Amino acid sequence: MQREPEIDKLMTNSLKQLAIRGAFWTIAGFGGRQLIRLGGNLIMTRLLRPEFFGLMALVMTIKIGIELFSDYGISQSVVNNRRGDDPVFLDTAWSLKVIRGFQIWILSFVLAYPIAQFYRGQDPQGELLYLLPIVGFTAVLDGFSSSALLSWERHLEVRKLMIYDLAVTAASLMFFVLLCWWSPTVWSLAIGNVVSGGINLVASHFVDSRYRNRFRLDREVLKEIQNFGKWVAVASAIMFMADQADRFILAKLLSFERLGVYTIAYTLASIPRDVIRELSSKVIYPAISKQLDLPRLHLREKIVKQRWLLLLGLAVSLAALTTCGDWLIMLLYQGRNKHWDQYQHATWMMPILCSGIWFSVLFYTTSPALMAISKPVYSAQSNFVRFAMIGIGMPLAFYQFGEVGAIVVIALSDLPLYSVNLYGLKQEKLSCTTQDLYCTTFFVTVLGLFLLTRYSLGLGLPIHILLQGT
Known part of the structure; x- marks a missing residue:
């Protein structure tokens, strides 16, 4: 009679240890990967003009969009x-x-011409027409x-x-830097993506000898994936x-040069979001998926218990990044950079973008629970409301308040994402609202103290360039 609880306890402890190890390696691996990419980015921003990064940001956005709209x-x-x-x-x-990879590549050919025509004013040379199919080929390799x-x-x-991701990232980056040094054009960035996809393809088939894939389409498996994936596809698209x-x-409102500057600010500001996304997909989601036999109340208690340290740590990190964001941009991009006059505008964008990411942190520490219980519909609804806010709010804010208004809307766009997710958690008896209120109060307090300390020391605010009108 006592054996079953003992076995359950052992299984729980084993899963907890796996999750802790997984969290450690996720953060360590993500940090290492970001350092490698940052090093490469610092080199390439000194070789390439900002508009090249803006153009490639648009190309990669379109490619990711095609991938997510065809997500099974x-x-x-x-x-x-x-x-x-x-x-x-x-x-x-x-x-x-494999089939999906070819579908994505074909779609990149089909969409290349209309997209190139739509952005003709920002891309008069028509480079989008050729960049999209080149970068789209990476989907076949993936x-x-x-x-x-x-x-x-x-x-x-x-x-x-x-370890695998770090090795592939490092090897890919070497080719990126060499290509940009040899030919400092946007084409080097496009070809570098293809080389990176090739490295990943080859390496993946040598890392574990137990897996030797072959073409096979089992009808029952197809049905299971389709039943699970129909809402995943909708959620991914939204x-x-x-x-x-x-x-x-x-890309339509500004120049590609300004889009490139925004991309740099957004990438650095999104580091906390990217960390929690990695933990969400690689640790939190698999861990919850292995505990679905637990009663909802018990599962909720486990989620709340494990979130405390994570949320408090991220609150301090995010507050620090918001307070020092402008210094980070100057440290990384100002020295010996002939394009600094353009890149300096990232110093005021980054703190504004950072401040709104807190709601994304709350979202990604709970949304895996809804996905694990096969309720991706809530994720779809959350992202739809966020999309509506960006799609409607950004143009209105831009025409009313200019570039600053658009950036503020982007920063606030995670709030509706989180708010709708709260409804799903409440419906499924997994709500963590009280914990969220405590942690949000803690984040706001820490951020306020950091900003007050900086200002009291005569160091100004992180958006001082914006306040000076530079």
Whole structure:
């Protein structure tokens, strides 16, 4: 009679240890990957003009959009499905990945001309027409990559995933830098993406000898993936619109040069969001998926308990990044940079963008629970409201208040994302509202103290360039 609770306790402790190790390796791997990318970015911003980064930001946004609009929920199915270790299931999932890769590449050809015409005013040379199909080919390479990586994610083997990602990122970056040094044009960035996809493809098939994929389409597996993935596809499509609409709109409202500056500010400001997204997909979601047999009340208690340290740590980190964001931009991009006159505008953008990411932190620490219980519809609804705010609010704010108004709307766009998610959590008896209120109060207090300390020391505010009208 006493054995079952003892076994449950052992399983819980084992899963907890896996999750802790997974969180450590996720943060360590993400930090290492960001340092590598940052090093490469610092070199390339000294070789390339800002408009090249703006143009590539738009190209990558379009490519990601095509990918998310054609998302079948393949990776989530491998992680979540009880048959996720079955070779038949894995081969079918891999075959779908390959088919999807070709679909994305074909769509990049089809969409290249109308998109190039739409942005003709910002791209008079028509480079978008050729850049989209070149970068789109990386989807084919990604499609052929081994399912071993998905299996590692399923079993919380985050250490392997992070070491693999670091190695691929470092190798890819070497080619990026060499190409940009040899030919400082936007084409080097495009070809670098293809080379990176090729490195990932080759490496993925040598990392684990247990996985040798072959083409196979099992009808029962297809049905299971389709049933799970139909809402994932909707959620992914809407998430893309919510996440990337800012770049589409800014590319039309501003020059590619200004879009490149915004992309740098947004990338650095989004580091806390990216960290929590990594934890969300690689640790929180798989960990919750393994505890779905627990009563909802018990599951909620576990989620709340594990969130405390994570939220408090991120609150301090985000407050510090908001307070010192302008200094970080100057430290990284000002020295020996002939394009600093353009890049300096990122110093006021970054703190504003940082301040609004807190609601994204709250969202990504709870939304995996709704995904794990097969309720991705709430994620779709949350992202739709965020998309509506960006799509309607940004142009209105831009025409009323200029570039600053558009940036403020982007910063606040995570609030509706989080708010709608609260409804889903309440409906599924997984609400963490009280914890969110306490942690939000803590974040605002810490941020206020940091800003007050900086101002009292005569160091001004992080948006001083904006206040001076420079």
